[in-house]
Amino acid sequence: MAVRRRTLRAVALNAAVALLTAVTLLPLVWMVLVSFMPRYASSAFPPPFWPARWTGENYYELLVRRQFEGAWFDYKVVPAIWNSLGVAAVATLLGLLLTVPAGYAFAKLRFTGRERLLKLLLALLVVPGQVAMLPLFLLLREVGLVNSYAGVILPSLAGIFAILFVRQAALSIPDEMLDAARLDGASEGRIFVSIVLPLLAPITVTLALFIFLGSWNDFLWPLIVLSDAHRYTLPVAVAAIVREHAADGELMMAAAVVTTLPVLLLFLSLQRFYIGGLLGGSVKG
Amino acid sequence: MTRQERAAWGFVGPVLLITSLVFVLPVLLAMALAVTDYSIYAMAASDNVRFVGAANFTELLRTPLFWRALGNTFLFACLGVPMAIGASLFAALLLNDATVRWKPFWRVALFAPYVTSVVATAIVWRFVLNTRFGLLNYALSWVGVGPVDWLGDPRASIPAILLFVTWKIFGYNMIVFTAALSAVPVELMEAARLDGASRWERFRHVTLPAIGPTLLLAAVMSVAGFLQLFSEPYVMTMGGPAQSTVTVLYFMFDEGFKWWNLGQASAVALILFVLILALTTIQTRIGRRYEWL
Numbered sequence: 336m337a338v339r340r341r342t343l344r345a346v347a348l349n350a351a352v353a354l355l356t357a358v359t360l361l362p363l364v365w366m367v368l369v370s371f372m373p374r375y376a377s378s379a380f381p382p383p384f385w386p387a388r389w390t391g392e393n394y395y396e397l398l399v400r401r402q403f404e405g406a407w408f409d410y411k412v413v414p415a416i417w418n419s420l421g422v423a424a425v426a427t428l429l430g431l432l433l434t435v436p437a438g439y440a441f442a443k444l445r446f447t448g449r450e451r452l453l454k455l456l457l458a459l460l461v462v463p464g465q466v467a468m469l470p471l472f473l474l475l476r477e478v479g480l481v482n483s484y485a486g487v488i489l490p491s492l493a494g495i496f497a498i499l500f501v502r503q504a505a506l507s508i509p510d511e512m513l514d515a516a517r518l519d520g521a522s523e524g525r526i527f528v529s530i531v532l533p534l535l536a537p538i539t540v541t542l543a544l545f546i547f548l549g550s551w552n553d554f555l556w557p558l559i560v561l562s563d564a565h566r567y568t569l570p571v572a573v574a575a576i577v578r579e580h581a582a583d584g585e586l587m588m589a590a591a592v593v594t595t596l597p598v599l600l601l602f603l604s605l606q607r608f609y610i611g612g613l614l615g616g617s618v619k620g
Numbered sequence: 621m622t623r624q625e626r627a628a629w630g631f632v633g634p635v636l637l638i639t640s641l642v643f644v645l646p647v648l649l650a651m652a653l654a655v656t657d658y659s660i661y662a663m664a665a666s667d668n669v670r671f672v673g674a675a676n677f678t679e680l681l682r683t684p685l686f687w688r689a690l691g692n693t694f695l696f697a698c699l700g701v702p703m704a705i706g707a708s709l710f711a712a713l714l715l716n717d718a719t720v721r722w723k724p725f726w727r728v729a730l731f732a733p734y735v736t737s738v739v740a741t742a743i744v745w746r747f748v749l750n751t752r753f754g755l756l757n758y759a760l761s762w763v764g765v766g767p768v769d770w771l772g773d774p775r776a777s778i779p780a781i782l783l784f785v786t787w788k789i790f791g792y793n794m795i796v797f798t799a800a801l802s803a804v805p806v807e808l809m810e811a812a813r814l815d816g817a818s819r820w821e822r823f824r825h826v827t828l829p830a831i832g833p834t835l836l837l838a839a840v841m842s843v844a845g846f847l848q849l850f851s852e853p854y855v856m857t858m859g860g861p862a863q864s865t866v867t868v869l870y871f872m873f874d875e876g877f878k879w880w881n882l883g884q885a886s887a888v889a890l891i892l893f894v895l896i897l898a899l900t901t902i903q904t905r906i907g908r909r910y911e912w913l
Contacts, residue, residue, distance in 0.1 A: 341719075344719065345719035345720075348714065348717050348719055348720055349719070349720055349721060351714060352714055352715065352720055352726050355711060355714065355730070356726055356729045356730055359729065359730055359732075359733060359787065359791075360729060360732070361755070362733075362741070362744050362745060362748055362755075362787070363732065363733070363736075363741075363744070365744070365747075365748070365755065366741075366744045369747070377747070377753065378752075378753050379753060380752060380753055380758070381758050382753050382754065382755055382758050433634055433635040433638065434635055436630075436631035436632075437631055437632040437634075437635045437636070439631065440627075440628045440631035440632045441632065444624055444625075444627065444628035444631065445622075445624060445625065445628070446624070446625040446628035446629060446632075447625070449628075452632070452636070459639075459643070459644070461896070461897060461900065462643075462647055462893060463844070463848055463889075463892065463893055463896060464643075465848065465850075465869055465872065465889055465892065466646075466647050466650050466889045466890065466892075466893050467642070467643050467646035467647050467650065468646070468876075468889070469646075469650060469653060469876050469882050469885055469886050469889065470645075470646040470647075470649035470650050470653055470886070471642060471646040472877075473649075473653075473663075473882065474645070474646060474649070476663075489638070489642050490642045490643070492635070492638045492639075492642065493638060493639040493642050493643040494635060494639070495639060495643075498635065522623075522627075523623065523624060523627030523628075524627065524630075527631070548735050551737070552735075552736070552737040552738065554737070554738060554739055554851045554854075554855075555850055555851060555873070559873075559877055569737070570737050570738070570739040570740070571739075573737075573739050573740060573743070574739045574854075574855055577739075577743055577855065584747055587743045587747075588743065588744065588747070590740070590743065591740040591741065591743045591744050592740075594736075594737050594739065594740035595736040595737055595740045595741065598735055598736065598737070599732060599735065599736060602732070602735040603728065603732075606728045606731075609735075610727060610728065610731065610795055613792070613795045613796065613799070614795060614798065614799045
């Protein structure tokens with residue numbers, strides 16, 4: 336009896352997990368399916384789940400023709416993809432370049448004021464980014480960076496979280512290893528590049544993924560800074576299209592697929608690093 | 621300065637410089653901006669700026685929409701934090717059970733919505749929540765619940781947006797809780813079971829104390845997160861219907877970047893900051909009292 340009850344419980348729990356996952360993924364699956372439906376096919380009751388006829392016309396409208404019922408889109412999607420890609424790539428590269436050495440220095444190098452600076456960074460973590468937004472906009476306006484990619488990227492380089500994240504990982508590097516290299520006459524830069532960086536490689540990938548996804552999905556700040564429609568990043572461009580074409584369900588779903596699919600695939604291919612970074616290496620399997 | 625110290629400053633200098641320029645300086649300026657009448661006229665010529673003291677703050681207290689935004693934001697936080705944390709904890713507990721298989725697969729699948737763009741998934745959810753053709757109302761019609769005008773009825777709009785937000789973010793804390801749950805001492809759990817403690821008692825007296833600090837930290841972060849809600853109402857409802865989803869940040873955005881009342885908007889930002897700080901402090905105080913931190 337006890338054995339049977341346990342199997343029953345196992346089956347029920349596994350089914351519950353499967354059901355929860357199915358419900359969670361349903362909107363994403365539906366998004367993809369509707370994007371392949373002919374125009375207006377999804378406006379029916381009961382809502383169709385499977386396309387009666389598969390068509391790529393929504394993607395054609397969105398990516399190639401950029402014209403809908405005779406009217407041109409003001410906000411072009413293809414350039415926005417490149418804008419987003421460029422912004423996210425530069426933000427990630429510069430972000431890593433700035434924060435990885437700093438995180439290591441805060442963990443392993445001795446310098447006056449280190450502890451005090453660390454406390455200050457922790458305190459700054461409480462300040463919501465929106466407080467800085469309005470004055471930052473005015474500052475960028477002063478130096479002529481409004482409506483530029485530099486203006487979009489700059490604020491994301493204030494990587495307080497990233498510094499602390501790298502520091503946490505760098506703390507576990509044994510001091511003896513670094514001291515041995517110093518005795519051998521290696522410079523600090525050399526030590527960082529040939530000893531520290533390889534050890535920090537996994538969490539660097541994690542951090543790169545964090546920054547890239549954060550930049551790709553960021554909405555509020557690019558919306559504020561960019562005023563030129565052809566400089567829009569993907570979320571801003573898509574939000575602008577939605578405001579004008581909200582009724583064209585299938586077309587909007589195609590726009591949603593174009594926005595989410597690249598990062599979803601990136602996440603899936605690197606999920607080991609992403610989830611591993613969140614778990615802090617405490618859970619296996 | 622030693623060689624090591626010189627190198628260290630080379631490593632931390634650039635990022636500290638940029639952080640002070642794009643974050644610390646603007647935060648300090650926000651405080652200055654909040655006591656001026658900085659508006660679109662000041663953007664044209666800077667001698668149009670006047671010091672107005674606390675006038676922005678007293679003006680805000682007389683603005684009905686600001687109070688409305690505050691009320692909406694608190695409603696979002698009061699309902700959303702238990703909803704989101706509850707969903708995360710439920711999923712984490714489910715995944716933590718020894719009999720559940722393929723855990724890494726479920727974890728990744730449940731986490732997936734978190735990495736998607738708010739703007740894109742809001743489009744999808746607007747269709748899920750559609751009154752006539754949406755999946756949700758279709759599912760509700762099976763159990764005999766009439767069509768709900770999720771995004772058009774001021775009483776349904778906040779729950780509708782919370783449903784979307786919870787769906788999108790619960791995976792994050794689920795992962796965090798999974799890590800905490802794996803640290804619950806197995807021997808203690810086994811001892812409690814042998815002593816005849818029920819499932820609930822074991823959860824209450826073994827699991828909960830062990831994950832208490834993590835739970836509290838997640839609550840603190842979630843409260844701060846929900847108080848900063850902006851993109852979801854912006855994309856899904858534009859603050860409507862009947863201003864039922866105007867949040868504090870939405871109000872600040874409109875005030876600052878639509879009407880260009882930057883002084884006033886800075887005051888809003890500072891009030892939001894003080895609120896978050898106060899709630900964070902209260903929560904950590906409570907946590908300390910129960911020795912969770």
